[in-house]
Amino acid sequence: MRRPPAVPDLMISRTGAPPVAPGRRESWRRYAALARAVLRARRAAFDPFKLTWIVTERCSLRCSTCHLWARAPHQGPELECVERVLASNHQLTWLNLSGGDPVERCDAPELMGLVAREGRDLALLDFPTAGQDPSATLAALEPLLASPIPRIYVTVSLDGPDAVHDRIRRCAGAAARARQTFELLKGVRRPGFHVVVGMTLSADNLAGSLDDPRAVLPEGVPVDDLHLNIAHHSSHYYRNSSDVGPPPDAALRVVEHVRRRRRTRLSPLDLVEHRYWRHARRHLTDGDPGRSCGALRASVFLAADGRVYPCSIFDRPLGHIADVDYSLRRIGELNGAATTLDAVERRDCPRCWSPCEAFPTLLLGRR
């Protein structure tokens, strides 16, 4: 097993003094930009404040819950395209760079550097990683840590005890490497930076009957560092099977177990997460979260090949981002955009509660 790299002094201070801190004034300017963007999205559609962007479908793992790897994975946009999207959308305040595994792009540090430079109003940036290369993860993170983006979240995926994770990922040692990456990133000290373990509850890590919820959780990960989500089916993105979701009763027991053991915090993110789980429980029980979705108002999804979709789940390609000169504010001009928005608002879509769309929906505050 490869040894994880040491965290460079530049990025860590075990004494607690951050070597790179976003200025308070700049942080508040960006939070205010986010608040204004949320208000704009409440007033009018097609002015999303959050973009979920698949910057590569490349991934070294072969999960049973996601089949991105099954066909030739798209490598993702060229840096020139990344620059054009960012330069055309300075209003973006929340960016989720996803994959595949974004850090497995060989130019991931350059890509993150572009984001740091061009995302002038970015208040929140998050990306997931399978955590298979601690050095690459750290290298990708470095330009972001040195940027004024006030909130940066990294989720390292771990879908249960090591043996379960390795079985789902179809790769021996995958869990151990993910743990190394998580531990490495836990050592990074920078205000506004957080790393969590992300566990996806699915049919592959939860059986119908569950004796002890503790037995299905990643070993040794404190519940405060653990974020749960629910596996979803998507024909255009994950290209996985439609029965990937977890058995509802078992999932509800795990969620309740974790909820009860978490420290009560009153940060805005924790309050939003609390509401997320209220609807997630309803989604698990009734198959519907019971509220309208903010896709195409609060958020939009950009596939690795540049195609625009309302979200990661609804298979309604609207066109290519180049068709609107890379401007997200013009996606309403794309063919079928208005009818797709109408379908979303009439709840005539697959009806999911995917966190990529659920969190911005909650900020939007619509019922």
Ligand code: SF4
């Ligand atoms: S779920 Fe994540 S780690 Fe697994 S194959 Fe898909 S992108 Fe890779």
Ligand code: SF4
């Ligand atoms: S409810 Fe789910 S499937 Fe429907 S538009 Fe929203 S995110 Fe997409």
